Amino acid sequence: MYQYPKQILTIAQQVQSYIDAGMVITSREDVEKALKSVGVYRLRGYSFQLYDNATKKYVSGTKFEDILKPYQFDQELSVLIFSMIAGFDVLCFYLFSYCYIIFHMSAFILLSVNSF
Numbered sequence: 001m002y003q004y005p006k007q008i009l010t011i012a013q014q015v016q017s018y019i020d021a022g023m024v025i026t027s028r029e030d031v032e033k034a035l036k037s038v039g040v041y042r043l044r045g046y047s048f049q050l051y052d053n054a055t056k057k058y059v060s061g062t063k064f065e066d067i068l069k070p071y072q073f074d075q076e077l078s079v080l081i082f083s084m085i086a087g088f089d090v091l092c093f094y095l096f097s098y099c100y101i102i103f104h105m106s107a108f109i110l111l112s113v114n115s116f
Contacts, residue, residue, distance in 0.1 A: 014040050022057040046070045
């Protein structure tokens with residue numbers, strides 16, 4: 001059986017690893033809450049530009065909020081874009097159906113098996 005090379009960390013250990021890497025934690029409770037709901041691996045992508053792999057430390061003055069805020073922005077943007085796409089989908093379906101009915105001059109054309 002494959003042995004995963006990294007140790008699995010508890011939430012408290014994950015917070016401590018941020019602190020050990022030089023991140024400023026203003027509220028340990030807020031960080032733990034975010035890690036429980038989002039997860040350390042999902043947030044990891046938002047910290048790449050703030051982390052120096054050579055020294056294994058965060059850039060001086062990096063706060064947890066510096067990686068949480070872009071994640072939250074991304075989430076809000078995703079919801080906004082999805083809601084716009086969902087509305088566009090309905091519009092396209094309506095326009096396709098309307099044009100198809102007008103082209104065939106029958107409101108019942110969509111009930112025909114031969115239409116598809």
